[in-house]
Amino acid sequence: MSIFIDKNTKVVVQGITGRDGSFHTKQMIEYGTQVVAGVTPGKGGQKFEAVSPRGEAIMVPVFNTVEDAVKATGANTSVIYVPPPFAADAIMEAAASGVQLVVCITEGVPVLDMTRVYPFVKERGVRLLGANCPGLISPGQSKVGIIPGRICAEGSVGVVSRSGTLTYEIVYQLTRAGIGQTTCVGIGGDPINGTNFIDCLAAFEKDPQTKAIAMMGEIGGTDEQEAAAYIKQHMTKPVVGFIAGQTAPPGRRMGHAGAIISGSAGTAAEKIEAFEAAGVGVARRPIDFVDLIRARLK
Amino acid sequence: MNLHEYQAKEILRRFGVAIPPGEVATTPAQAEAIATKFGTAVMVKAQVHAGGRGKAGGVKFCKTPADAKEKAAAILGMKIKGLTVEKVLVTVAADIGSEAYVGIIVDRASKKPVFMVSAAGGIDIEEVAAKTPEKIRYHPVDVRYGLQTYEAMQLGFFLYSDVKLARAAAKVMQQLYAAFIASGCSLAEINPLVVTPQGEIIAVDGKMVIDDNELDRRPDIEALRDESSEEQSEVDARKHNLTFIKLEGNVGCVVNGAGLAMATMDLVKYYGGEPANFLDIGGSSNPEKVVNALRIITEDSNVKAILFNIFGGITRTDDVANGIVTATKANPLKVPLVIRLTGTNEELAMKILTDNGFTASKDMDEAVRHVVAIVKGEKAA
Numbered sequence: 001m002s003i004f005i006d007k008n009t010k011v012v013v014q015g016i017t018g019r020d021g022s023f024h025t026k027q028m029i030e031y032g033t034q035v036v037a038g039v040t041p042g043k044g045g046q047k048f049e050a051v052s053p054r055g056e057a058i059m060v061p062v063f064n065t066v067e068d069a070v071k072a073t074g075a076n077t078s079v080i081y082v083p084p085p086f087a088a089d090a091i092m093e094a095a096a097s098g099v100q101l102v103v104c105i106t107e108g109v110p111v112l113d114m115t116r117v118y119p120f121v122k123e124r125g126v127r128l129l130g131a132n133c134p135g136l137i138s139p140g141q142s143k144v145g146i147i148p149g150r151i152c153a154e155g156s157v158g159v160v161s162r163s164g165t166l167t168y169e170i171v172y173q174l175t176r177a178g179i180g181q182t183t184c185v186g187i188g189g190d191p192i193n194g195t196n197f198i199d200c201l202a203a204f205e206k207d208p209q210t211k212a213i214a215m216m217g218e219i220g221g222t223d224e225q226e227a228a229a230y231i232k233q234h235m236t237k238p239v240v241g242f243i244a245g246q247t248a249p250p251g252r253r254m255g256h257a258g259a260i261i262s263g264s265a266g267t268a269a270e271k272i273e274a275f276e277a278a279g280v281g282v283a284r285r286p287i288d289f290v291d292l293i294r295a296r297l298k
Numbered sequence: 299m300n301l302h303e304y305q306a307k308e309i310l311r312r313f314g315v316a317i318p319p320g321e322v323a324t325t326p327a328q329a330e331a332i333a334t335k336f337g338t339a340v341m342v343k344a345q346v347h348a349g350g351r352g353k354a355g356g357v358k359f360c361k362t363p364a365d366a367k368e369k370a371a372a373i374l375g376m377k378i379k380g381l382t383v384e385k386v387l388v389t390v391a392a393d394i395g396s397e398a399y400v401g402i403i404v405d406r407a408s409k410k411p412v413f414m415v416s417a418a419g420g421i422d423i424e425e426v427a428a429k430t431p432e433k434i435r436y437h438p439v440d441v442r443y444g445l446q447t448y449e450a451m452q453l454g455f456f457l458y459s460d461v462k463l464a465r466a467a468a469k470v471m472q473q474l475y476a477a478f479i480a481s482g483c484s485l486a487e488i489n490p491l492v493v494t495p496q497g498e499i500i501a502v503d504g505k506m507v508i509d510d511n512e513l514d515r516r517p518d519i520e521a522l523r524d525e526s527s528e529e530q531s532e533v534d535a536r537k538h539n540l541t542f543i544k545l546e547g548n549v550g551c552v553v554n555g556a557g558l559a560m561a562t563m564d565l566v567k568y569y570g571g572e573p574a575n576f577l578d579i580g581g582s583s584n585p586e587k588v589v590n591a592l593r594i595i596t597e598d599s600n601v602k603a604i605l606f607n608i609f610g611g612i613t614r615t616d617d618v619a620n621g622i623v624t625a626t627k628a629n630p631l632k633v634p635l636v637i638r639l640t641g642t643n644e645e646l647a648m649k650i651l652t653d654n655g656f657t658a659s660k661d662m663d664e665a666v667r668h669v670v671a672i673v674k675g676e677k678a679a
Binding site (some may be wrong): 020084085108109110111112114115116118119134146147148151161162163164165166167168169172189191192216218219221222223226242244245246247248249256284285286287 | 482
């Protein structure tokens, strides 16, 4: 089992003919993801060529709109690689076209765009992951996004993280130690994102295959503290956490609004304290995940 | 991107907010001339991208033009939180009856812009929030509809019981909201919003922080960037699409990805070292980026050793390896270099490095321990 995506996930790629979109579409297909359609306005009717894990040529049909792609192929998940000025519209287009999951890889989406997009997506009952995230992977089944497939292995640990390369680092260390994963989810580091730690923790709690969870947070905001409170109240499965930015210097913060609204400076120390209070194992170094997770899988 | 007070006030004025007249001076003589022109008592205020200006002595009341000249001389060149004051705002001193706080921030929790207003404004507003939260009203705005008049009036009446003042304050809320959206802000603040003894509502201080992701589509706002008020190495890095923050330590760090960069700095500290910088070379790195990164780091004479920590996903590690070779051929390094890289094209990267006389590790923990041992003199490079 896994969360959010599995071997039945059918993916439509928005921006399939772009530089990043085409590269990562090939990688996804090579990993075994069912990429059933691509979208680039004006290129409808073309075919996108890639190679399956078994070495067969795959021809992915390209459509002008997501609506056309979903109608023709039954795609249930979209992944977005379009440039930042077009990302908000691409997310809304996907959410309006009947897919259940929208994964937005694009980095640099203005936060005010996201304040419009978020309620639009929510009202349609669609899950959004990102923006500015590496996507997700259920090892052995499907990957949607840019997480390198070869660093993952099938297993029983759920991984959720705000960062990209730090996630790779920790997943890689787990895999090297023989600890596989059910699903690795990168929720992205932007102030407003579609899916947060709590959404992922709740899904891992329900997933029978997942036996323990590794979560990686960062300084800033209060998402990790809220996740810690959720863990204390609702989670029966063990969680190990890490906070990046323990040595980051205090910023030359402007204005008072940030401190007023959160009642918190969002420091690593506050977050680690919240983890400890919730019974979350705290990894001081990335490598510590290996022993802490292993002890909790016994 | 932070705007200076004078820039934020200029924008707010365009949206109709009443603000006392003010002009910018870069010399004491200019400050004196501006004060003479206004012919009244003035405030001289440091224009620097840091909070706590008043508490640092960067904001002074001046009765006469001569006084303004003297105070400007003291403030110009002063350092506030490490930043040198290059400009002062000379502005007509307002008569203050009462001080309120009005701010908008994009809130992570509600995923909306949220108004925060309080009748207890001024420099201690954070303490008000912590100790007497009932004195602050929070109001999230649905951006699809904008701030409606009834909402603005609710906020206005929270500040003032007098209907005329409440109406005037409601108008300021709508003006501030319009400026916030039109400028692509992540934060906008008027503190204090003052009622004068004559019953007028004026903004005596204003702050705006612009979402960096808005700048591409708002060249008019980008044009307000004041590079003279930023750390020069950080300006240089931004021009080369690198994210760089200078710190006080001696281990230079070059990493791809912000999370991994922070975790690398943490690990340097964990093993007893001190990072000299935060540097994120970003996702799709080309060799040129690495060349610039090394140049910027080696300009800091505190740096005693440099650590590369690269986990190749989108980043191709052979690009990084080529960058290291090119940069060190052009400008041989005077300090030891410790390289860790793994991921996309790592075999090729290792070959490039070995052929050019470098060694590299695939293990992050090992590389960090190595570089810390070097700066502590426990290990040869």
